[in-house]
Amino acid sequence: MILKLTFNKETVDLKEALIDACRNILIGFSLSQEYFKFFIVRILESALRAGNEEGLEEDETSALHDPAQPIVDAVSKIMESLASAMKLFSRRSFEAAFLVASKLEEIEKSEESQRIRFKVREEDRVRIYPVWSLLADKRCNLLLQITDFDNTLGDLLISLKNMYEKLEKEKEEENKISALRDAIYSAVRRNDRKKLSKLVHNTLEYFKFKDVLIDNVVEHLEELGEELESAGELVVENVKKYLRMMFGESCFLEYEVYAALLEHGVPALPRLVVSVMNILGEGQKQKKTWEVDVVARVGDKLWLVEVTTSKDAEELEDKAKNLSELRDLLYAEKALIVCTKEALEISKQLPEREGVEFLSFEGLRNKLRRLLKASTRRRRPAPHQELPSLFRAEVV
Numbered sequence: 001m002i003l004k005l006t007f008n009k010e011t012v013d014l015k016e017a018l019i020d021a022c023r024n025i026l027i028g029f030s031l032s033q034e035y036f037k038f039f040i041v042r043i044l045e046s047a048l049r050a051g052n053e054e055g056l057e058e059d060e061t062s063a064l065h066d067p068a069q070p071i072v073d074a075v076s077k078i079m080e081s082l083a084s085a086m087k088l089f090s091r092r093s094f095e096a097a098f099l100v101a102s103k104l105e106e107i108e109k110s111e112e113s114q115r116i117r118f119k120v121r122e123e124d125r126v127r128i129y130p131v132w133s134l135l136a137d138k139r140c141n142l143l144l145q146i147t148d149f150d151n152t153l154g155d156l157l158i159s160l161k162n163m164y165e166k167l168e169k170e171k172e173e174e175n176k177i178s179a180l181r182d183a184i185y186s187a188v189r190r191n192d193r194k195k196l197s198k199l200v201h202n203t204l205e206y207f208k209f210k211d212v213l214i215d216n217v218v219e220h221l222e223e224l225g226e227e228l229e230s231a232g233e234l235v236v237e238n239v240k241k242y243l244r245m246m247f248g249e250s251c252f253l254e255y256e257v258y259a260a261l262l263e264h265g266v267p268a269l270p271r272l273v274v275s276v277m278n279i280l281g282e283g284q285k286q287k288k289t290w291e292v293d294v295v296a297r298v299g300d301k302l303w304l305v306e307v308t309t310s311k312d313a314e315e316l317e318d319k320a321k322n323l324s325e326l327r328d329l330l331y332a333e334k335a336l337i338v339c340t341k342e343a344l345e346i347s348k349q350l351p352e353r354e355g356v357e358f359l360s361f362e363g364l365r366n367k368l369r370r371l372l373k374a375s376t377r378r379r380r381p382a383p384h385q386e387l388p389s390l391f392r393a394e395v396v
Contacts, residue, residue, distance in 0.1 A: 003101035005120045006129040006269060010094050017085035020077075093133035096267035100297045107330060115277040116329065124271050126231075127242060131223045132255050132270060140219045141259040142252075143361055146209050150341045150362045157250055157309065159207045163217070164247040166203040168240055178236045184225035185234065193218055220246065254293045254307045257338055257364065261296050264368035266303075268296040276329060290326045298371070301333035311342050316358075317350050324353040338364050 004011045089095045104118045120129070146152055170180045183195035200217045207213055224242050228234040246252045254270055261268040272295050278286045294305040306323055310316060319337055327335040335356045339347070347358035359367065 001101065002104055002118050002120065002269065002272070003097055005125050006097050006101075007094050007133070008125075010088050010091070014085055014088055017081050017088075020081040020084075091133075091137055092262055093136050096262055096297075097133075097269055099267040100269045100295055103297050103300070103302060104295070117275050117277075119273040119275065120271065121273065127224070127227065128271060130227050131220070131242075132258065134223050134226075135219055135255070136259040136262045138219065139259075139263060140216060141256060141263060142209075142212065142216050143256040143260045143365060144263060145212050145216075149365070150360045152208060153309075153340055153361065155207060156209075156213070159205050159213065160217075160247040160252065161250070162205055163200070163203045164243045167199075167243055168248070170236055170240070180239060181234065181236045184221055184239065185229075187218070187222045188225040188229050188234075193222065196221060217247075220252075250309055253309070253338075253361075256361070257305055257307050258294050260365060260368060261294065261305075264372045266296050266298055266368065266371065268294050268305075270294050274326060274330070290322060292326070298333065302330055303334045303336060304330070304332050306335075306337045308337065308339050308343065311340065311346060313346050313350065316343060316347055320347075320350065320353050320356050320358075324356045327355050336364070 001011075089098070108116055108118065142156075143149055146156075167180055170178045179195075179199060183199045186192045186194075187196045196218050197214060200214050200221070201210075204210060204213060204217075220242075221239070224239065225234060228238055246255070258268050258270040270293065272292050274290045274292060276288050276290075278288070292304055293307045296303040296305060304323055304327055306319055308316070308319060310319075316337070316339070320335075323335040323337065326332070332355070335353075337347070337356065337358045338361060339358060341360045344358055344360045344363070
């Protein structure tokens with residue numbers, strides 16, 4: 001199940017809390033049955049001895065109140081277990097993942113003619129989800145901090161790519177820790193971010209929002225360092241892999257969109273893989289796979305989000321076509337392609353596809369703000385909905 005893959009620890013804790021609640025319910029009823037049997041026998045014995053039920057003494061009839069005590073105790077323990085479960089949902093990233101995972105499981109169960117499965121990449125499960133969810137909970141988001149994001153994006157991409165290329169040259173020699181690892185180690189172990197901030201500052205070229213950018217990159221590296229340190233894998237090569245994906249390949253924009261959705265109260269999960277198995281007849285099958293940058297849930301409907309920096313008309317059209325096809329398969333409400341302002345202009349010359357909308361990054365931000373204003377008219381999914389199967393999982 002997607003929830004277990006993206007939030008393994010929280011899923012295990014939730015399972016244990018719910019099991020404790022169920023166990024206490026059963027214990028409470030079991031004890032109450034025994035108490036009732038015991039006290040009924042006592043009352044009958046007393047009545048027989050007295051020869052008359054009216055002769056029962058007050059202290060014997062008062063015993064009828066005692067059987068309820070085990071239930072009272074059990075309810076108290078049940079409430080403690082449920083409070084532990086609800087505490088997990090104080091993390092908005094986990095709450096969002098739970099709501100999206102519930103909808104995805106509903107889709108998997110409802111499909112008959114086509115087998116739809118939602119998966120995550122192994123490398124994302126290990127690195128991306130733990131780091132991105134913590135950053136989103138801390139409200140680390142350039143898209144919301146840089147007001148003129150669309151016009152600044154070109155310089156932003158160049159600055160971050162150049163920073164990555166400089167840091168990528170860092171080498172870790174035997175008996176000598178690299179400056180990059182040392183800086184991250186100081187931030188994680190000694191709670192001292194000075195070295196890390198200085199290192200990022202020195203590798204970033206001039207940028208209008210340089211201070212904001214430095215803080216953002218440091219947050220990424222510090223959370224990554226925490227994760228690597230806890231796994232005993234804090235080596236410079238693992239840090240470089242993250243830097244390459246995030247800033248060398250500009251995947252940080254996927255994070256920015258994911259974090260912006262959460263910030264505006266829209267449950268979302270990043271970087272999911274969707275596979276569809278079509279039965280062609282005579283035992284033949286055809287499998288097709290999509291990679292979705294972000295899947296969001298608005299009310300009871302899905303939004304599929306593609307994030308791109310491409311300015312190639314043919315590539316943009318292919319993205320729109322693929323996303324439109326997936327939208328139809330999943331009965332999603334919207335398919336959004338978040339792109340540069342240049343790509344947005346190019347998209348106006350492309351064939352329109354129902355349900356597919358091109359937006360600049362600022363356009364997405366404005367759309368989310370309008371959605372947030374209308375949030376009083378929205379309702380969360382019904383509270384009686386079935387809990388997702390927390391313990392079934394698939395990794396690709």
